[in-house]
Amino acid sequence: MKFDKILEYQKLDSELFKIERQLNEGANKKMVGELHSNMKNAQERSVKLEEKAKDLLAEIDKVKKQCKIQEEKLNEFLSMDIENMNKNDLEKLENFKDKLNQNLTILEKHLTSLAESMNAVLADFNKTIKIFNNARDEYTKRKNAYEADLSKVEKSKEEINKKLDQLSSSIDSEIMDAYKKKRGEKVFPVLVPLKGKFCGGCNTELPLATLTNLNEHGIITCEHCRRLVYNTQQ
Ligand SMILES: [Zn+2]
Known part of the structure; x- marks a missing residue:
């Protein structure tokens, strides 16, 4: 993966x-x-x-x-x-x-x-x-x-x-930088898996546009908890 x-x-x-x-x-x-x-x-x-x-x-x-x-x-x-x-x-x-x-x-x-x-x-x-x-x-x-x-x-x-x-x-430097930035903001865990349509960090249902974006890029930022949500399928 x-x-x-x-x-x-x-x-x-x-x-x-x-x-x-x-x-x-x-x-x-x-x-x-x-x-x-x-x-x-x-x-x-x-x-x-x-x-x-x-x-x-x-x-x-x-x-x-x-x-x-x-x-x-x-x-x-x-x-x-x-x-x-x-x-x-x-x-x-x-x-x-x-x-x-x-x-x-x-x-x-x-x-x-x-x-x-x-x-x-x-x-x-x-x-x-x-x-x-x-x-x-x-x-x-x-x-x-x-x-x-x-x-x-x-x-x-x-x-x-x-x-x-x-x-x-x-590790891919783009992901690493994004991770380190969040970590510096005391967000932990930084990366959470997508659970169905929900953010694995705060359990908020992600909007369709965000899910599409996630499918395309494999990773997005949850608007609610600011964590990085990754798609386990990728
Ligand atoms: Zn969230």
Whole structure:
């Protein structure tokens, strides 16, 4: 049969596909990906928290300056010679002092709430750093384990690839290229037999025009599953 060699190739390639799938679906590979994104998220969060802390510090600085101005004004009044003041002026002074004291109380409250926000940001930052460090440690472990998984199968992969290379030299280059393209797209198995009027891969009934085409060329691409359907009669 025309497709004997490429089918032999695919049979051997299925061993390689199995190894690749086991590696990719293995716990270590999955955890490496997951932990890497945890690390990235923690890093982004810590950058945001740092910015927030900077803003809060600037705000605290501003409020402290305002407090100082109010205090200085208050001290100025306290050092005034009130003995020579008339009643009206004294009253004005008293009102002004009250106002300054009120301002100071408001500013101090604002300062307390800013300090609380700052503490929350710092606590969050420390937690985020801890999360990052834990993820990094676990990531390193998993990455090493994944690399060990890789090296365990390296020899078998090499042997299979060598045999595949040898086989490919006796296969029609057009079919070989089409096969390799599909294989690169993670389609497997690439080649499936025609079953009556149906695609052997996805069991979709092939349109008449496709069947005619298949009879003429011996091989077509299934519009549904993108596999290469071959006619076993050829
Ligand atoms: Zn199909």
